Amino acid sequence: MAKIKILLAEDEPALGQIIKESLETRDFDVLLCENGEKAFEVFNNETPELLVLDVMMPKKDGFTLAKEIRTIDDHIPIIFLTAKSQTQDVVEGFSVGGNDYLKKPFSMEELIVRIHNLLGRTMLQKTAEIISLGDFQFNFPKQVLQYKNEPEVQLTHREAHLLFHLIKNKNQVLDRSLILNKLWGSDDFFNARSMDVFITKLRKKLSPDESIKIINVRGFGYKLIC
The missing domain is CATH 3.40.50.2300 (Response regulator)
Incomplete structure (x- = not known):
């Protein structure tokens, strides 16, 4: 970390x-x-x-x-x-x-x-308050996402922390190396591929709200747009 x-x-x-x-x-x-x-x-x-x-x-x-x-x-x-x-x-x-x-x-x-x-x-x-993201409510302490009045979706520990940092840097580039070192402990190739998988999972879970996008900024990192 x-x-x-x-x-x-x-x-x-x-x-x-x-x-x-x-x-x-x-x-x-x-x-x-x-x-x-x-x-x-x-x-x-x-x-x-x-x-x-x-x-x-x-x-x-x-x-x-x-x-x-x-x-x-x-x-x-x-x-x-x-x-x-x-x-x-x-x-x-x-x-x-x-x-x-x-x-x-x-x-x-x-x-x-x-x-x-x-x-x-x-x-x-x-982290005490529930964070609004488009039509989603993100409860970081409980690590759950809720879209409108739909059932809550449980996130893994790492998914929740990754989403928290994306939201914290909303509409700005989240540095790839920085977040890898913070959440995975190293920015090596294998951890980078692992983070790509988590980003794909988050995109799928956020897909009901079309106004939310996680884009790849090649060579730099990711940007959450909402």
Whole structure:
């Protein structure tokens, strides 16, 4: 499975490297930035799933960075790191869109627990609702599709996750290599052929609604059009 990507903004080189290496030993992919401006650039060019932001940074502080990111993404979890301990600083951190707050010094175990907690909460929020797709209702947690008032169609675990990612990237190309690594663990030839079979199965199950198409973008991946 693909590693969860974390954007870490920390201007103290030694501390930043310690956090990065500690998280990488827990199988996270960490993008380390030394200031807020660089972190904002990386955020726009990459697809992190969680942010760990130092509050006091050169060029752009963590609170300002969080405000800007919240205009683009309402849901990505944000953890602030700071040496500040005043109540008003904590309040400001939450008011600009932070989800959690760790005061320095802190233990890596505590940071990791808080990261897992926020990632779990975010996944529940993302998957709690039934997703509408044309005339279909897709219940991702239960892994079922329902067309209008017809009986529900049960999906396999992999079919459900593949459809979820197609819907998440609706009307955009879903990168073939990325999704193979995420769901199959490798983008080798045999897994690629396996994914082609799953795409064919999904096309058949979605065929009652002619407005839904899964097209093959040769050399790149698949696009769900609805």
